[in-house]
Amino acid sequence: MSKNADVARLLQQVADALLALGEDAFKVRAYKTASQTIEVLDENIQDVHRRNALEEIPGVGKAISEKIAQYLDTGKLSYYEGLKKKLPKDFEQLIQVESLGPKKVYAVYKKLNVNTLKDLENACLTGKVRKLSGFGEKSQAKILENLGRIHSKQRVPYETAHAVAQKIVSKLEKQREVKRVSKAGSLRRKKKTIGDVDILVVSANPKKTVDFLVRLPWVKHVIGKGPKKTSFQVKNGLQVDVRLVNEDQWGAALVYFTGSKAHNIELRRIAQGQGLKLNEYGLFSGKKCVASKTEEDLYHALGLKFVPPERRETRQFIESKT
DSSP: OOOHHHHHHHHHHHHHHHHHTTOOHHHHHHHHHHHHHHHTOSSOHHHHHHTTOGGGSTTOOHHHHHHHHHHHHHSOOHHHHHHHTTSOTTHHHHTTSTTTHHHHHHHHHHHHOOOSHHHHHHHHHTTOGGGSTTOOHHHHHHHHHHHHHHHHTSOEEHHHHHHHHHHHHHHHHTOTTEEEEEEEHHHHTTOSEESSEEEEEEESOHHHHHHHHHTSTTEEEEEEOOSSEEEEEETTSOEEEEEEOOGGGHHHHHHHHHOOHHHHHHHHHHHHHTTOEEETTEEEETTEEEEOSOHHHHHHHTTBOOOOGGGOSSSTTOOBOO
16 A cells, blocks of 8 residues: 555654744755655655655655655654654644644643643633734634634534534523524434534524523533624534524525535536526525525425435435426
């Protein structure tokens, strides 16, 4: 099996480590260039190594070729292991947080002793990150938002997500200004595991509803807050996305945000075949809305039988009414 991808990734990791530690820009660029070259190399790099031709690869000089050879021979690179000792414990995970980058990861490590994603989250929640030079309030909020996305990729059993969603839905249903509320996304499709919880709401007073949501006792931190979408993380780490929609667009929004992606693509293809346009706001003929109030209206306007949410994983259950 080719090791090209592994070597390319290792050289990129070295470049990131050198950048974090403030090494010479030329040196950083050399490792990045070598990584990019090997990533698209046609020949298996192990074969290149066996014929002692690593230095013949464009952008790979003597120093880098020796490091590649050591890794291919032993499965380790002592140079990178030495660099890692100067960096936070979970450096490779921390630099995956969008908007952070190697230099900022090293800054929060040196000044706040941030070694892990959990350390970073706590430093943001306690307001320590925003006080650092080069960060600020907006930067801290962005880091929290991106951490929320990372957490949301960690899927949980359906039962766990359903329990969280049901508590929130039950609270919302008791609010006077809330007219309609429903689970959406993979939870409504009853998938075995759930990445995050999607909830749709129609409210006569969106601001009041949003303020109520972010004060719920299970909310750990707010990722984003707005009149159309509010996202927060609950105490078990699950991310909840609440979308506020217009009542006359309820059906279209429920279809769109329930998914799945494959199902929605097929519905849009069918709509286009009829000279119509389908989106989260409704089914349109030119500027005229043909259907949007209920899911049934939308399917029927397309000449289709209604498809229950749990059968919307693929295109196969979409059938004509006739």
